Amino acid sequence: MSIDRKPIKVHEAIEAVLKFAKDGEVEYIPINESDNRFLKAAIKADHDIPPFDRSPLDGFAIRAEDTVTASQTNPIELEVIETVGAGGLAKKVPEKGQVIRIMTGAKMPEGTDAIVMFELTKEIERDGKTFIVIKRAFKSGNDISYRAEETRTGDVLVEAGRQVEPGVKALLATFGYSKVPVAKKPIVGVYATGTELLDVHEPLEPGKIRNSNSYMITSQIEKAGATAKYYGKLVDEFDRCYEAVASALEEVDVLITTGGVSVGDFDYLPAIYEKLGANVLFNKIGMRPGSVTTVAEYKGKLLFGLSGNPSACYVGFELLTRPWIQTYLGSKKPHLQLVQGILKADFPKPNPFVRFIRSKVTIEAGKIYAEPVGLDKSGVVTSLANSDALVVLPGGTRGFKKGDEVDILLLNGEGSTEILKK
Numbered sequence: 001m002s003i004d005r006k007p008i009k010v011h012e013a014i015e016a017v018l019k020f021a022k023d024g025e026v027e028y029i030p031i032n033e034s035d036n037r038f039l040k041a042a043i044k045a046d047h048d049i050p051p052f053d054r055s056p057l058d059g060f061a062i063r064a065e066d067t068v069t070a071s072q073t074n075p076i077e078l079e080v081i082e083t084v085g086a087g088g089l090a091k092k093v094p095e096k097g098q099v100i101r102i103m104t105g106a107k108m109p110e111g112t113d114a115i116v117m118f119e120l121t122k123e124i125e126r127d128g129k130t131f132i133v134i135k136r137a138f139k140s141g142n143d144i145s146y147r148a149e150e151t152r153t154g155d156v157l158v159e160a161g162r163q164v165e166p167g168v169k170a171l172l173a174t175f176g177y178s179k180v181p182v183a184k185k186p187i188v189g190v191y192a193t194g195t196e197l198l199d200v201h202e203p204l205e206p207g208k209i210r211n212s213n214s215y216m217i218t219s220q221i222e223k224a225g226a227t228a229k230y231y232g233k234l235v236d237e238f239d240r241c242y243e244a245v246a247s248a249l250e251e252v253d254v255l256i257t258t259g260g261v262s263v264g265d266f267d268y269l270p271a272i273y274e275k276l277g278a279n280v281l282f283n284k285i286g287m288r289p290g291s292v293t294t295v296a297e298y299k300g301k302l303l304f305g306l307s308g309n310p311s312a313c314y315v316g317f318e319l320l321t322r323p324w325i326q327t328y329l330g331s332k333k334p335h336l337q338l339v340q341g342i343l344k345a346d347f348p349k350p351n352p353f354v355r356f357i358r359s360k361v362t363i364e365a366g367k368i369y370a371e372p373v374g375l376d377k378s379g380v381v382t383s384l385a386n387s388d389a390l391v392v393l394p395g396g397t398r399g400f401k402k403g404d405e406v407d408i409l410l411l412n413g414e415g416s417t418e419i420l421k422k
């Protein structure tokens with residue numbers, strides 16, 4: 001096996017991966033299970049909102065023409081003939097001088113054309129009847145919330161590809177989506193390779209470490225919207241690893257392995273791809289961490305050979321696997337959001353490759369700042385817990401100084417349509 005690998009640019013790697021993008025199928029799920037899922041169809045209004053003219057206040061539905069002569073010096077009295085609450089319908093039709101007591105959200109009673117809130121009236125009782133006193137005139141239409149003033153039948157309110165969040169869910173309920181059309185989640189298999197790996201419950205032993213990648217990656221998979229299928233860890237033995245990879249591939253949409261992808265004696269992934277007859281899209285990317293990230297394709301399915309080094313593994317997933325998953329789900333914004341901000345610390349290390357520095361973002365006086373966290377090595381695991389962004393430092397530069405303006409990829413929140421062009 002050749003250890004000379006030709007690095008490609010980050011965006012070339014992302015584009016190569018997305019050549020194998022798939023569009024997931026639709027499934028219908030109960031609305032209560034739809035949080036964070038991706039809509040497979042637009043939400044279109046099948047009725048007006050509001051669906052009828054209604055009162056936006058607690059007060060009285062009146063005939064505006066009855067109040068024409070009302071003033072401070074000439075108060076008028078109107079008889080209250082019925083009370084209607086939200087969900088109810090008035091049974092009577094007011095005649096001249098009559099009003100209906102009405103609550104917020106109730107349908108405008110027939111024969112009325114204005115609302116007067118309680119606070120602008122005084123109630124009096126006379127001869128066993130209730131009247132309101134009004135001291136000013138009201139125009140027809142006063143304080144009515146009209147049918148369709150918010151949304152008309154046929155309006156597209158949310159595009160396909162959007163993720164269900166509380167506001168979207170409110171619309172799903174408004175339009176009667178008891179079942180929601182969402183993208184089926186792709187199944188992403190995970191194998192962690194490495195003879196040195198211990199399970200989470202095992203005590204440390206000399207020369208060994210606990211397997212953190214598979215927990216981190218399954219969590220990243222779920223966060224990206226897919227279903228993680230964790231197959232366990234593999235010792236570095238070629239035959240065992242080959243069989244495991246070949247058989248897992250049958251059951252998943254995508255297979256991630258962590259570790260064993262570099263040029264070491266026990267890094268078997270390159271040989272596994274070869275034996276499988278998989279098409280290796282690339283085996284080196286001009287970036288740090290994650291330069292060894294390898295992606296291969298076998299019968300239309302992608303194998304992501306992520307680095308064993310935790311930070312490299314994390315970054316490889318976010319830049320390459322996440323967009324594939326989000327594209328499958330129909331997201332129009334599958335890439336990490338890129339913003340510009342100010343570097344909060346010197347970063348003197350020059351590097352031929354573009355560097356993704358684990359960082360913490362803050363907003364101060366309306367400006368975005370990014371502060372690198374922890375040791376900047378690809379084997380580092382601790383900095384990941386405190387990062388919410390990756391500062392992007394282009395390759396071939398002399399290093400960066402505190403106060404420099406830099407590109408920052410955000411790890412949380414809405415994504416972007418744009419591929420990072422580095």
Ligand SMILES: Nc1nc2c(c(=O)[nH]1)N[C@H]1C(S)=C(S)[C@@H](COP(=O)(O)OP(=O)(O)OC[C@H]3O[C@@H](n4cnc5c(N)ncnc54)[C@H](O)[C@@H]3O)O[C@H]1N2
Pocket residue numbers: 192193194196197209210211212213214258259260261262263264267289290291292306307308309310312378379
């Ligand atoms: N001669 C060269 N050596 C290396 C190169 C190179 O270009 N030439 N690249 C280095 C870079 S860069 C990286 S990144 C690593 C990648 O190594 P592998 O992907 O082959 O991963 P492993 O060798 O299996 O492990 C690397 C490192 O990560 C630890 N590890 C592995 N799995 C896990 C896990 N599940 N949880 C936590 N930590 C894990 C492992 O113990 C090693 O320390 O190669 C460099 N070498």
Ligand code: MOO
Pocket residue numbers: 287288289290291292293307309311312378379
């Ligand atoms: O692939 Mo390695 O993480 O570049 O450091």
Ligand SMILES: [Mg+2]
Pocket residue numbers: 259260261262263264266267308
């Ligand atoms: Mg290795």
